[in-house]
Amino acid sequence: MAFWRPGAPQPAHADPWELDCDAERHRALPVFNSSASLPVQQQRRRLPIARQRLAILHAVETHRAVVLCGATGCGKSTQLPQFLDEAGWTAKGYVVAVTVPRRLAAVTLATRVAQEMGAELGREVGYRIRFDACVSPGSTRIEFMTEGILLREMLSDPLLTRFSVVVIDEAHERSSNTDLLLGLLKKICRKRPRLRLVVASATVDALAFLNFFRRGAKVSAGRKQGFIFHGIEP
Structure with a gap:
């Protein structure tokens, strides 16, 4: 069996293939989001979390702490703050705070949510x-921020009086800031019964968070094998 060597003429039986950089640059890239061409509101309705909107809002209304577990891509990071805003949790000047581990995520999520709401970034939605x-x-x-920023907020406002709901997103990454925030927020919820805490995780193993809040119930939600676990302090 003969092998082709570099510099030798191209074998006659070989399939001709030539990389055209300009053609590749202008070629349409594959689209993995089948809803990308739809209007923004239709894209929102197609997200898996949209089917559980009422269940989530009921859990937030009736429980001080909610542990929301849904697979990556179900829409919890972008839709949950909007659900809370539409349900009136931002009335009377209150703010929904969403913490994420990384700065880039805070900016990206704020930009996307502002786009979906038809708002100017830095006005109704900011970071x-x-x-x-x-x-x-x-x-x-709606205000997206890193966990460290919320910890600094507690130095000047220990009870977080300007927030109605605090969402701890990507809680499964479990940094020292995450654990510190959860411990402090658990105590703040005792002092402020109307403050709501939502812990969002991309893994179904939410028992550690559920046990932290001691008492809870389980409701189906999210995408694929997702669950909502919600608990309340006695």
Whole structure:
């Protein structure tokens, strides 16, 4: 069996193949989001979490702490803050806070949610990260931030009085900031019964969070094998 060597003429039986960089650059890339061409509101309705909107809002209304577990891509990071805003949790000047582990995620999520709401970034929807803040005090209703920023907020406002709901997103990454926030927020919820805490995780192993809040119930939700676990302090 003969092998082709570099520099030798191309074998006659070989399939001709030539990489055209310009053609590759302008070729349409494959689209993995089948809803990308739809209007934004239709994209929102197609997300798996949309089917559980009422169940989630009921859990938040009736429980001080909710552990929301759904697979990556179910829409919990972008849709949950909007559900809370639409349900009136941002009325009377209150703000829904969403913490994420990384600064880039805070900026990206805020940009996407502002786009879906048809709002200007920095007005109704904003973000705060280290060395950068894009918010409008008195106008911002949904605020994305890193966990460290919320910890700094507690230094000046220990009871987080300007927030109605605090969402701890990507809680399964379990950093030291995450554990510290959960411990402090658990105590704050005792002092402020109307404050709500939502712990969002991309794994179904939410028992550690559920046990932390001692008492809870389980409701089906999310995408594939997702669950909502919610608990309340006695």
